[in-house]
Amino acid sequence: MAVTLPAVVEELLSEMAAAVRETARIPDEHLSSLKFIFGSSAIQALDLVDRQSITLISSPSGRHIYQVLGSSGKTYTCMASCHYCSCPAFAFSVLRKSESLLCKHLLAVYLSQVMRTCQQLSVSDKQLTDMLLIEKKQEA
Amino acid sequence: MRPRLDRDVLRMAETLRRVLSRGSAVGTGEDTAEVGPPLLLLGAPGSGKTALLFAAALEAAGEGRGPVLFLTRRPLQSLPRGIGGALDPLRLQKIRFQYPPSTGELLRLLCSAHEAPGPAPSLLLLDGLEEYLAKDPGPQEAAYLAALLLDTVAYFSHRRGPNRDCGLMVALQTQEEGDNGNALQLALLQRYFPAQCWLQPDAPGPGECRIRACLEPSGLGPRTEWCVTFQPDGEMKITRWPTQACDPSSDKSSSSGDQP
Numbered sequence: 001m002a003v004t005l006p007a008v009v010e011e012l013l014s015e016m017a018a019a020v021r022e023t024a025r026i027p028d029e030h031l032s033s034l035k036f037i038f039g040s041s042a043i044q045a046l047d048l049v050d051r052q053s054i055t056l057i058s059s060p061s062g063r064h065i066y067q068v069l070g071s072s073g074k075t076y077t078c079m080a081s082c083h084y085c086s087c088p089a090f091a092f093s094v095l096r097k098s099e100s101l102l103c104k105h106l107l108a109v110y111l112s113q114v115m116r117t118c119q120q121l122s123v124s125d126k127q128l129t130d131m132l133l134i135e136k137k138q139e140a
Numbered sequence: 141m142r143p144r145l146d147r148d149v150l151r152m153a154e155t156l157r158r159v160l161s162r163g164s165a166v167g168t169g170e171d172t173a174e175v176g177p178p179l180l181l182l183g184a185p186g187s188g189k190t191a192l193l194f195a196a197a198l199e200a201a202g203e204g205r206g207p208v209l210f211l212t213r214r215p216l217q218s219l220p221r222g223i224g225g226a227l228d229p230l231r232l233q234k235i236r237f238q239y240p241p242s243t244g245e246l247l248r249l250l251c252s253a254h255e256a257p258g259p260a261p262s263l264l265l266l267d268g269l270e271e272y273l274a275k276d277p278g279p280q281e282a283a284y285l286a287a288l289l290l291d292t293v294a295y296f297s298h299r300r301g302p303n304r305d306c307g308l309m310v311a312l313q314t315q316e317e318g319d320n321g322n323a324l325q326l327a328l329l330q331r332y333f334p335a336q337c338w339l340q341p342d343a344p345g346p347g348e349c350r351i352r353a354c355l356e357p358s359g360l361g362p363r364t365e366w367c368v369t370f371q372p373d374g375e376m377k378i379t380r381w382p383t384q385a386c387d388p389s390s391d392k393s394s395s396s397g398d399q400p
Contacts, residue, residue: 061254063295081294082332084287091280095328125255132251132288 183339
């Protein structure tokens with residue numbers, strides 16, 4: 001991954017993944033660290049994970065993306081290989097202001113990977129192209 | 141023997157490294173299977189960006205690791221400077237040129253890269269990124285294009301299999317200083333392209349053109365400097381810059397990236 005998280009976040013996520021593998025739950029101190037690093041986004045991201053709002057979409061080609069159903073009912077696209085989310089908070093707080101590391105949707109994607117709670121959906125190669133492209137149509 | 145680049149230092153820009161060290165007579169590097177993270181090539185008009193990209197394409201095509209995909213807005217009108225003598229038709233055949241005429245077409249090409257048949261490229265090159273970022277795109281549009289480039293390369297790497305990653309080099313023409321919109325855009329692109337190579341024209345000798353290339357492999361090593369000379373006979377020569385005078389404030393030398 002070319003655009004990486006700070007080491008401390010990577011470390012926390014891998015510790016959480018190890019804890020989930022061993023005990024099938026996330027220790028409280030990890031949740032506190034999450035809240036400390038990400039503030040209210042942490043709660044919102046955990047809520048998205050609880051509601052199984054994250055879907056890993058893949059096509060026969062092996063390419064894949066994530067879609068996150070936001071609390072507003074809108075669906076946002078997150079790239080699987082680097083930090084990108086189509087939501088307005090990512091554009092503003094992460095890209096323009098550099099105030100946050102991640103938006104809640106990207107954090108939810110990482111947490112759902114750790115907790116293995118992604119929904120899975122297979123689509124055709126052509127459908128995946130349209131999903132990757134749909135960004136542009138929404139913005140236009 | 142001329143100095144050779146430290147592998148750690150330039151892990152980030154492996155293909156460019158091979159191009160830059162071509163002048164050093166030390167092997168073409170069959171030990172360099174690894175590909176560095178995405179590299180942004182920056183410079184004013186005429187600073188040799190296209191020539192370096194093209195040289196990188198020829199280098200990669202000669203390694204037998206797979207085809208090279210070269211994206212640019214319009215066909216090259218002539219061979220870039222410095223390529224003349226080095227042109228091998230067999231290598232040229234391995235470079236696939238595509239000319240997306242608009243930002244929309246480029247996005248479509250990247251989004252549908254997984255639908256294209258044939259072997260996945262070993263290197264993706266994009267010349268003239270600024271042309272696809274014209275019309276003052278917002279941060280989200282610029283980030284979307286950068287992220288799609290990374291995602292396409294990640295997909296190519298996936299298809300190529302373990303330890304056969306696809307590299308990415310993108311050339312961006314820099315504007316005058318003091319333009320805030322561009323400063324924001326550059327800062328944004330730097331998030332996605334951790335390694336950067338800055339090209340600056342240097343006082344040329346008679347009939348030749350000299351470019352100073354500063355390679356900044358992000359946090360993983362010190363900056364290195366190279367001298368790219370286009371000689372009157374069309375030959376491109378690359379040598380290490382005589383003195384490491386460029387920004388001595390680098391405080392990264394304490395890391396293990398030090399050169400032996």
